[in-house]
Amino acid sequence: DAKTTQPPSMDCAEGRAANLPCNHSTISGNEYVYWYRQIHSQGPQYIIHGLKNNETNEMASLIITEDRKSSTLILPHATLRDTAVYYCIVRVLFGNEKLTFGTGTRLTIIP
Amino acid sequence: DTGVSQDPRHKITKRGQNVTFRCDPISEHNRLYWYRQTLGQGPEFLTYFQNEAQLEKSRLLSDRFSAERPKGSFSTLEIQRTEQGDSAMYLCASSLMDRDYEQYFGPGTRLTVT
Helix, strand or coil, rough: CCCCCCCEEEEEEECEEEEEEECCCCCCCCCCEEEEEECCCCCCEEEEEECCCEECCCCCCEEEECCCEEEEEEEEECCCHCCCCEEEEEEEEECCCCCCCCCCCEEEECC | CCCCCCCCEEECCCCCCEEEEEECCCCCCCEEEEEECCCCCCEEEEEEEEEEEEEEEECCCCCCEEEECCCCCCCEEEEECCCCHHHHHEEEEEEEEHCCCEEECCEEEEEEEE
């Protein structure tokens, strides 16, 4: 069963920052937070992951609260190509090879 | 390398027929995964391989389903005696063993059982 809760849908204006929340109140100390996205008619794509520190890469930033019970994925300057379903996943780093997806957040970027 | 490829992209079959899907992973990836996705849901794990060994199977994988990865490269997923409930997108992914959280997905095979 998915261990995360995400809003079913969100809109964001093109060029603005898109902030996607995720609740994972039962996260264990050795579990990481991972984000994937799935653009229409494509397979999911890995975005970023983190344990407790904020993380940034070329695609996005991940902010994890101090108690680790929630996190936010930030797309700093959203473009129309960022329209997708975004999945927040909680998993240990090693030893649990599958990814358990929930239903995700459908993000629509508005021109 | 162009990523994970799957063949066919679409398959329409009649109930009771057998179907086989193929997945070609990224060449240096030793792990290969199969997932199934139905409309409005996230992908669900079916099974995975490390090289040619099948190491885990979900309870979703009934005895009508079989997967192989004979030489540790490409993989096949066969469904025997298809049922309408098998209609779904079948996704394949691959990864390096020490970065198995970063799975690279193919475009999927969409199966429709009539």
